[in-house]
Each structure stands twice: as structure tokens, then as C-alpha cells.
Amino acid sequence: MSGTLTIVGLGPGAPELTTPAVSEALRQATDLIGYETYMARVPLIEGQLRHTSDNRVELDRARQALRLADEGRRVVVVSSGDPGIFAMAAAVFEAMETGDAHWRALDVRVEPGVTAMLAASAMAGAPLGADFCAVSLSDNLKSWSTIEKRLVAASNGDFVLALYNPASRSRPHQLARAFELLLRWRPESTVVIFVRAAGSNDAKLHITTLAEAATYPADMRTLVIVGSSTTRVIHRDGAAPLAYTPRSEGSRP
Amino acid sequence: MSGTLTIVGLGPGAPELTTPAVSEALRQATDLIGYETYMARVPLIEGQLRHTSDNRVELDRARQALRLADEGRRVVVVSSGDPGIFAMAAAVFEAMETGDAHWRALDVRVEPGVTAMLAASAMAGAPLGADFCAVSLSDNLKSWSTIEKRLVAASNGDFVLALYNPASRSRPHQLARAFELLLRWRPESTVVIFVRAAGSNDAKLHITTLAEAATYPADMRTLVIVGSSTTRVIHRDGAAPLAYTPRSEGSRP
Numbered sequence: 001m002s003g004t005l006t007i008v009g010l011g012p013g014a015p016e017l018t019t020p021a022v023s024e025a026l027r028q029a030t031d032l033i034g035y036e037t038y039m040a041r042v043p044l045i046e047g048q049l050r051h052t053s054d055n056r057v058e059l060d061r062a063r064q065a066l067r068l069a070d071e072g073r074r075v076v077v078v079s080s081g082d083p084g085i086f087a088m089a090a091a092v093f094e095a096m097e098t099g100d101a102h103w104r105a106l107d108v109r110v111e112p113g114v115t116a117m118l119a120a121s122a123m124a125g126a127p128l129g130a131d132f133c134a135v136s137l138s139d140n141l142k143s144w145s146t147i148e149k150r151l152v153a154a155s156n157g158d159f160v161l162a163l164y165n166p167a168s169r170s171r172p173h174q175l176a177r178a179f180e181l182l183l184r185w186r187p188e189s190t191v192v193i194f195v196r197a198a199g200s201n202d203a204k205l206h207i208t209t210l211a212e213a214a215t216y217p218a219d220m221r222t223l224v225i226v227g228s229s230t231t232r233v234i235h236r237d238g239a240a241p242l243a244y245t246p247r248s249e250g251s252r253p
Numbered sequence: 254m255s256g257t258l259t260i261v262g263l264g265p266g267a268p269e270l271t272t273p274a275v276s277e278a279l280r281q282a283t284d285l286i287g288y289e290t291y292m293a294r295v296p297l298i299e300g301q302l303r304h305t306s307d308n309r310v311e312l313d314r315a316r317q318a319l320r321l322a323d324e325g326r327r328v329v330v331v332s333s334g335d336p337g338i339f340a341m342a343a344a345v346f347e348a349m350e351t352g353d354a355h356w357r358a359l360d361v362r363v364e365p366g367v368t369a370m371l372a373a374s375a376m377a378g379a380p381l382g383a384d385f386c387a388v389s390l391s392d393n394l395k396s397w398s399t400i401e402k403r404l405v406a407a408s409n410g411d412f413v414l415a416l417y418n419p420a421s422r423s424r425p426h427q428l429a430r431a432f433e434l435l436l437r438w439r440p441e442s443t444v445v446i447f448v449r450a451a452g453s454n455d456a457k458l459h460i461t462t463l464a465e466a467a468t469y470p471a472d473m474r475t476l477v478i479v480g481s482s483t484t485r486v487i488h489r490d491g492a493a494p495l496a497y498t499p500r501s502e503g504s505r506p
Contacts, residue, residue, distance in 0.1 A: 011272070016273040016274040016277065017274055017365065018272070018273070019367065020273070021267070021269040021270055082367075082371045082374075082375075084371060084375055084379045084381050085371070085374075085381060085382075086382075086500065089375075089382065089497070090379040090497050090500050091500065092379075093378050093379050093382075096487060096495075097487050104492070105489065105491070108495075109375075110374075110376075110379065111375065112265075112270065112367045112372050112374070112452065113367065113371070114272065114335075114365045114366065114367060115371065118337060118338070119365050121338075121342075121363075122335075122336070122337055122342075122364065125363070126337045126342035126343040126345075126346050127337075128338055129338075131386065131387060131389060131403050132386065133384065133407070133410075134386075134387075135384045136500075141500045141501040141502070143502070146411075146502055150384050150412065153409045153410025153412070154386070154410060154412075156409065157386070157402060157403040157405075157410075158399075158402070158403070159386060159403065159407075199365065234346060234357060235357075236358065237357070238358070239357070242349075244342070244343050244346035246343055246347050247311075247339065247389075247395075248394040248395065249394070249396070
């Protein structure tokens with residue numbers, strides 16, 4: 001039997017945001033591999049093997065997936081959101097390139113999903129409506145100076161910024177440092193959006209300004225969007241405000 | 254009866270990439286509004302009204318949607334991909350902000366979808382695996398100088414670049430101008446990926462270099478990804494090459 005390896009994205013949280021293509025891949029799998037928190041979102045199927053792990057050791061997990069596929073299993077690697085955005089797909093390809101030469105012949109596929117910034121943007125309105133950048137604030141895999149360079153470059157380009165992994169218990173201060181840096185380049189009135197648990201049933205939205213942003217709490221489940229010079233807020237009586245970035249740079253309502 | 258307005262993203266093309274949440278919103282609608290090419294992808298439901306239009310006049314379409322919701326209809330605005338990424342959501346909020354004051358009280362929601370760059374990235378491997386920017390090359394809504402400023406900024410930040418709307422019949426030369434500009438900042442060997450009709454059944458992948466990229470054709474259905482300094486290609490005997498960007502900047506296999 002010829003094995004397969006499919007790297008899927010479950011979407012941001014709610015089951016109705018998982019694509020039918022991903023659900024089908026999960027049903028066909030003989031083996032699931034992934035971080036236990038994401039695996040808990042996958043319906044149990046009798047006879048299917050589950051190889052859970054914690055959130056680190058991505059390359060080990062990737063090698064295990066390639067080995068199992070090489071043995072003829074139908075393996076699915078489970079990511080949250082989209083597997084190609086700050087998730088498992090890049091780890092699998094790195095493991096493939098650096099591993100056994102015949103792993104390159106394996107039948108490997110990526111099934112896309114709704115990544116967190118899309119769900120966060122949808123909840124807030126349309127803040128990613130114009131050109132934007134996505135930056136992970138985690139310095140586990142890159143240096144803080146690279147992150148700073150990218151925040152400055154994004155500011156110079158007047159991009160909207162989507163910040164993934166803004167803070168964790170081991171990195172509590174980086175988001176505040178990022179805001180401090182951005183304040184040198186963007187006005188205090190810049191729109192800043194926090195969405196926690198975007199695209200899940202307990203999602204929470206907070207819209208504020210860059211001047212105030214550092215006082216608001218964030219964790220690994222928070223997605224932060226920093227507006228460009230044209231991002232706007234619509235205030236509404238009795239309803240949550242909405243934020244959007246006009247597609248046209250000439251739009252100044 | 255109280256109307257609703259839901260702005261949905263159908264995903265990139267294949268029906269199995271449309272989220273169940275979007276399919277349900279489409280089933281519940283009394284009125285659909287959208288570009289005829291996207292509307293053709295939505296299954297017909299008896300009694301449901303369809304208001305089709307061409308690909309321009311986004312603000313007119315948005316105002317019509319708000320008016321119908323205000324009259325008590327359950328309106329769904331149909332976008333391809335994700336409605337918040339170079340699509341209709343921003344137009345609806347702009348129409349809301351500049352329109353009748355009581356439109357702000359309407360029940361408006363955005364249902365996210367798989368945007369084209371995620372499907373293109375999945376087909377190519379994982380080229381968006383590290384920090385990236387998304388830029389629309391269309392200068393219908395912004396000046397070419399703004400686009401150039403953003404391409405330079407993205408290069409200074411060593412971001413991967415996802416280029417939406419790279420070319421159309423009325424803008425045949427802009428992608429070549431973009432490549433020319435990028436060549437001043439990035440090496441000739443930079444990985445460039447073309448995916449046409451990403452996430453649909455006739456999707457087509459081409460992986461090349463920045464030196465060669467200008468000779469390859471692109472149109473409005475093409476998504477172009479320009480790699481960062483760390484984006485790599487895995488060559489495979491008898492199978493299409495794969496491209497990925499390692500999450501770790503230290504990865505140099």
C-alpha cells in the first residue's frame with residue numbers, strides 16, 4: 001500500500017469554519033499527528049491512531065509523519081488555522097528536505113484552512129481590506145532584531161499589520177515593545193484591534209488606539225491587528241464598533 | 254421583520270473549500286448580491302433573489318446590499334476567497350459609514366473564507382511559512398507609487414510577498430514592472446511562484462526565479478508569490494517541485 005501525508009488546517013476554532021476538504025481528509029486518515037489541543041477538536045473515529053504531542057518539537061513531529069507515510073499509512077498532520085501560516089506545513093517540508101532522500105517521492109498534500117487573521121478581521125469588520133503584512137512576534141525561531149526590522153519595514157510601507165503569537169507566559173513583554181517601536185513610526189491614534197479566540201464561540205473583540213494598546217492583555221490565543229494610516233472605526237449606538245481599511249487610498253469619508 | 258447582511262467568502266474555487274458556515278448563510282438568504290462569476294458558483298435555491306453585477310461598482314453593490322437589509326431582507330454579499338482580503342467587506346463598511354445613519358444599526362456579519370494566497374501556498378508547499386505581506390498590484394484604487402513604496406518596504410523587511418491581481422487586460426505591464434523593481438532589492442535566484450486558479454480543479458503551478466519571472470504569463474486569476482531570502486525549493490524526481498519558507502531563520506539545510 002502506498003502511504004499519503006496530508007497537512008490540514010482545522011480553521012480558527014468553530015467546527016463550521018473547517019472546510020469539507022479537511023473534514024474528508026480527517027475521515028480517511030489511519031493516523032493523526034498533532035498538538036493535543038488541536039487534536040481535541042477532531043471527532044474520534046474508531047481504529048484511527050492518534051499521535052499527540054505538545055506545542056514544541058515541530059520537526060520531530062514532522063519526521064514522525066513522514067516516516068509513517070513512508071510505511072504506507074494515510075497520515076494527517078493537524079494544524080489550527082491554515083497549515084501554511086506559522087504552522088506545521090513548513091516544518092514538514094523542512095523535514096522532507098533534510099531527511100531520507102526517498103521521502104521526496106511521498107504523496108504529500110496541504111489542505112488550506114481559514115487562518116486566525118481572517119477570522120479576527122471578520123469579527124472586527126474589514127481591517128485587512130488593503131495591503132497588509134503578517135508577522136509572528138515569537139522569537140523562538142528568529143531573532144528579535146529580525147522582528148523589529150519587519151515592524152519598521154511594515155510601517156514604512158504603511159501596511160496594516162497582523163501580529164500572530166503576540167505574547168506567551170515565557171514572552172510577556174514583547175507586544176509592549178512592539179507597540180513602543182510602532183509608536184515611533186505611526187501616530188498614537190492608529191487603530192489597534194485585539195481578537196482573542198477568533199473564529200470560536202468565545203471570541204472576544206477589543207478596538208483601541210496605539211497610544212492605549214499596551215495596557216490591554218494579550219496571550220497566545222490573541223491576534224492583534226495594527227491599522228495603517230487609512231484604517232477607520234465606525235462607532236455605533238448599542239452595538240460594537242467596526243474597523244475597516246478602505247481599498248481605495250482616496251477614500252476619506 | 255429585521256433584516257440581516259452577511260458578507261461571505263466562497264473560498265478559492267472548489268466547493269469543498271467553502272466553509273459550512275458560508276454554505277449555511279447562503280441557504281438562509283432571501284437575496285444574493287455579487288459579481289456574476291462568483292454567483293455562478295452558488296447552488297440555486299428556488300425563491301431566492303439574485304442581484305448580479307460586473308466586477309466594478311463595488312460601492313454601488315454595497316449600498317444596494319445595505320438598502321435591502323434595511324428593508325428587512327436576509328442579504329448575503331458573495332465574494333470569492335475571503336471577503337476581507339481585496340474583496341467586498343471593506344466596500345460594505347465604507348458604504349455603511351458614508352450612507353444613511355441608521356444603516357449603522359443593521360445586523361452585519363462577515364463570514365471568513367480561504368483566501369487565494371492560502372490555496373496557492375498549499376499547492377506550492379509552504380512558501381508563506383514565515384512573515385509575509387499581501388499586496389494588490391491593481392492601481393484602480395491606489396496609485397502605482399504607493400504600490401512601489403510597499404514592494405520596496407516588503408523587500409527591506411525580507412518578507413515573502415503574495416501579489417494579488419498581478420495583471421489584467423487593462424494592466425498588462427505592471428507585474429513586469431514589479432519584478433524589475435524587486436530585482437533591485439532581491440537576488441536573481443529569489444524563488445517566484447505562479448499559481449493560476451488556486452484551489453480550483455484546474456489549478457496550475459509554476460515555480461521559477463526572479464530573473465526568469467517576467468517571461469511567464471499571468472492574469473487576474475493568477476496569484477504570484479515572491480520568496481524571501483530563506484525561501485527554498487525541493488526538487489523531486491517525477492513529481493512537481495515544492496517551495497517552502499522555513500519558520501526558523503537559522504534553518505539552512
